[in-house]
Amino acid sequence: MYVATSRPKGGAELRKRLPSTVFALGTVSLLTDVSAEMITAFMPVYLLFSLQMSYLQFGLLDGIYTGATAVLRLAGGYVADRMRRHKAVAVAGYGLSAVTKLAFPVVGASAFGIGGVLALDRAGKGLRTSPRDAMISLATPKESLGVAFGVHRTMDTIGALIGPLMTFAVLAWLTTSPEPMFVISFCFALLGLIVLVFFVRQPRSDAPSGRVSIRRSLGLLRHAGLRRTTVAAGLLGLVTMSDAFLFVVLQRVSGLNPTWLALMPVGTALVFLLTATPIGSFADRVGRWTVFFAGHVVLLAAYVLLLGPITGWPLVILTLGLHGLFYAATDGVLMAHGATMVPEELRASGLSIVQTGQALARLVSSIAFGFSLQYLGFTTSVALGVGALLVALVAVRVIMLRAEVES
Amino acid sequence: MTRRRMLSGVAALVLVVLLGTGYVLWTVTKEGAAAAGGQSSTGLRFVDQTDGRNRVDVLAADGSRTAGSLRCQRVYSAGGTTVCLRLAGLGPSYEVAVLDSSGATVKTVGLPGVPSRARVSASGKIVSWTVFVVGDSYAVPGGFSTRTGYIDLRDGTVVESLEHFTSTIEGKVEQRENVNYWGVTVAEDDNTFYATLGSGSQNWLVKGDLRAKTMETVRPGAECPSLSPDGKRVAYKKRAGSLGAWQLAVLDLASGKETPIPNSHGMDDQAAWLDDSTLAYAKVPQGEAPAIYSSAADGTGEAVLLAASASSPSPP
Structure with missing residues (x-):
């Protein structure tokens, strides 16, 4: 879209x-x-x-x-x-x-x-x-x-x-x-x-020198914009299924031959690489956070598809398409958004805070989804995933709305 | 950017490409020397791992070694049928090939993962395999699952996964969805089979029925079963302690008596019965390439090295 x-x-x-x-x-x-x-x-x-x-x-x-x-x-x-x-x-x-x-x-x-x-x-x-x-x-x-x-x-x-x-x-x-x-x-x-x-x-920076310290880097978390970005990206990361999990569920639900499992990441990657640049450009115009948020709505749509009623190739093509779009709308876009929140001389520290928060959240999510799969089965796990992502999207929307009111 | 800097960069890039290509061409064309081996009175078929060509070689009873032209990651022969799990190119990347006694390919089926185990029933009619599907790791990041399938050559049926079978674990019909199966061995009736069932951190030896599509657990902790030619014993690997290395053991099905095989500590394979009293299995000696050893099935004597730099033991 x-x-x-x-x-x-x-x-x-x-x-x-x-x-x-x-x-x-x-x-x-x-x-x-x-x-x-x-x-x-x-x-x-x-x-x-x-x-x-x-x-x-x-x-x-x-x-x-x-x-x-x-x-x-x-x-x-x-x-x-x-x-x-x-x-x-x-x-x-x-x-x-x-x-x-x-x-x-x-x-x-x-x-x-x-x-x-x-x-x-x-x-x-x-x-x-x-x-x-x-x-x-x-x-x-x-x-x-x-x-x-x-x-x-x-x-x-x-x-x-x-x-x-x-x-x-x-x-x-x-x-x-x-x-x-x-x-x-x-x-x-x-x-x-x-x-x-x-x-x-090495890009030249005009920022005054000698002002970077651990205290100042950590102090970035007191900066409302970056803190909100980190918390929101972390929250969404917590409810993002690992790729592997999504592909396994997709193979089971679609009823495709398991041989295709190995090629599913290729589908996601193709859509990701084809759309990352146009979506990045679009994000520059309409707002990077908006696109990042919309990317997770696209992911929600992909999860909902896994609950039925479509199966077979149409399901695989639709889901992988949405999954690739999700990456294109979130991966680089989050860094582009984060970069606008941090002063030049603390840019790498600021971006690393956002990335670390997201990476740790995804690690927790992959373990949690693994457990739910072991004890609850596929359909219940996916339904839980849909619910959790929906709740996280609402929570993030509230956080961001409050931020707009404050400013 | 200065011109000089760019030129140095381009020169460095070209140098790396030339050296890299040269090295790879040199290693690929270099002939590997056949590794040392021992003697086996029964003969042995195996995959040679010396030179990256994965040739299937045969060690004759007199100790002479014949290099074959078939290339496999995993091979097994019985009843005139040979199964070969091999690399197949870009997609699907692996396949199972079934060959008849003349060496002609009868059937190929694409595989969803890395070859692990392969077996042919004594009659040559049931061909089974296990592959590792890496990447569909849902429980642990970087984990794996297995897919076990079989072909019934009598009617050409291909079953790509045992996951649709009904399993009974310790008397209870299994409902959980993340059950893995591996290492099938089929009995003389071409219907009864033994395999491994894994769920969570537990593994069981299972006994099943191909026609009825059912199986039930026999005992915990036993993996990769291999039925003896007389059908009275099962050889399998089991861990010494909960996290210890694997060791080969033989179970007498009638008496339930388990005999550990000495010197097999550290092996990881689905053992092959070369005859009713001899087992062959791959093991990796510390700091060396994998090698095939044989041991007496009654737990007496020492392990004997059959072939160095080799894997996938099979009767000749």
Whole structure:
């Protein structure tokens, strides 16, 4: 619905409107995502076939890493602001993740070793995310923030789509040996790092120097706008089902062959990458928070669809379409909105607070939905999800209305 | 941005692409040396893991090793039928292929996840498999679920998942939806089967009926069953303690007596019966590639290395 109302932008016009930093960082993310998603797709084959290990051992640790690296985002954001060197912190984060690709063959079939390498990779991701988003926001004029994050997320998602294709092409037609896979992944990560080092410039800031402290960074939470954004995004994050959960339910409800399960994320990603830029541009015009909120209403529609009566392919296409739109309307748009709430010299810290809140909330939600599934079954769990999302949407609307009255 | 800086950047990008491509081409064309192995009086079919080509090799009774042309992640042969779970390209990424005794492909079915277990009934008529579906992790982030299916070659029926079977756990008909099944083994009648049922953190050995689409739990904690050729015993893996490593054990179905197999500590496989008294299974020696060992099914003697850098044991 948003696509239709936003006029398509020609590539040339976008390139004129947006700083080159956005495209350069988009390229860095694209290459890094090819590298990362290659490994994500390869890991099950690596563990189960190459090493003949049990996958179970890692599932349990995974949640802990997600939580730990969420906290690392705060540190990455703070250090980047404090040193006024977002690029240096981002290089450290991307570099750390790149090196971990070569560490897999070294640790071999040790659950502890592989867990440690995965944790380091996540740590790198945690470190780099907020300085990178801060650079995008610092380089872009305020009125184009939505479209800038839209372009970045589009490029990022293209990389995420290429990664698994790369893995299965190598496995099926080249070799199942793990070393070449890790080396190819490392090369993509290295290419991303080179683009970052040589083609991205640290955005200049006119803000007065020497004013960043932990106290001031934490003080951002006293800023009503940022606090409300964090609380609202966290609240909505708490009632957002994990992608995996949604895909499983969708496969069961639609009655499609389980073979299609692996391709469902591709559907969501395609819609996400096709609509992220136009929706970002639309958000610049009608208000980023409005679009972020509307994105969750779209998600609610997707949940309701899962309760029936449509099944089969129509259900899958509709649900994945809405799910992709939800991402396009919320992922980059939230950062664009958050960026307007924080002064330049605290930009990375501010964005990291919003991101951490959302990431922790989603972690809690995936555990909660997991429990409900185990004891209540699919239909009841989805119905609960619909109810919880509805309540959260009303609560967020009330918080935002009160804010408008106050101001 | 200075011209010099851009040129250095481009040069670095080109260098990485060239070196990366060169390395990959070199490793892919390099021939792997066949790994050392032992002898087996019964012969053994397995997947070679030395060079990333996943060839199915046969170890003859005299210890000579023949390299095959079939490439699989998991293989099993019985009654003239061979099942091969393998990589199939971009989508679906995995498939099960059924081959007859001449090596011709009779049937292929796309699989929703990574190959884990494969089995053919003694008659060669029932082909079953288990795959890991990674990504549909709802209980734990990064978790997994399994899908177990089978083909009945007598009438061509394909059942892609046992989840529609009625399971009775400890005497109670199961209602929960997140039940996983893995590791099927079918008896001589081509109808009775044993498998593993997992729900929450608990696993059970189950006995079932393919025609009636039912199963009920036999005992807790036993996984990946494998029926002996005489149908009197089941070999399975079980954990030593609640979180300990797996160990192979053999259950006598008539007496209920369980015999642990010595030296099998740390194995993780659906064992294969090479004859009525010999079991073969994959195990990963500390810091090494997976290898296939054999043990006497009565729990006597030591484990013997059959093939290094190998997995998926099967009778020849």
